Amino acid sequence: MPLETTKYDTADYLKTAKQIAFYLEAAFDDGDPALITLALGNIARSEGMTDVAKAAGLTRASLYKALSAEGNPEFATVLKVIQALGLKLTIAPAVDSEAA
Numbered sequence: 079m080p081l082e083t084t085k086y087d088t089a090d091y092l093k094t095a096k097q098i099a100f101y102l103e104a105a106f107d108d109g110d111p112a113l114i115t116l117a118l119g120n121i122a123r124s125e126g127m128t129d130v131a132k133a134a135g136l137t138r139a140s141l142y143k144a145l146s147a148e149g150n151p152e153f154a155t156v157l158k159v160i161q162a163l164g165l166k167l168t169i170a171p172a173v174d175s176e177a178a
Contacts, residue, residue, distance in 0.1 A: 087120075087123075088101075088120040088124075089120045089121070089123040089124040090124070092120065092121055092124035093124075095164065095165075098121050098124070098125075098163065098165070099165060101117060101120075101121065102114075102117050102118070102121060102160075102165065104117075105117035105118075111150075112147075114156070115144075115145055115149055115150075115151060116145075116147070118145050118151075118156065118159050118160075119145035119146065119149075121163060122141065122145060122159060122163070125163060127141060127142065130159065130162050130163060131162075133161075133162035134155075134158040134159050134161070134162035135158060136155070136158065141159070145159070
């Protein structure tokens, strides 16, 4: 009996703001810019690429291009997308500042 598989798409599983925030936080914690771009693309697709592009003041095509595997979005674009998703970027010390 052959094994039946289905395509996994992360965007299908990002349903709540909390899930989205944890997912993006994990991507930033990893520190790989390509992973952050991929995560933003998955989140944008889960929320509707057209709606995110409009809220970010970008065209749908330019958003797809920026968040594609070959994309290298400018930091300004990343910030626009994060804001369009209703998220905010916060900064915290990498180590406990009391111990350092």
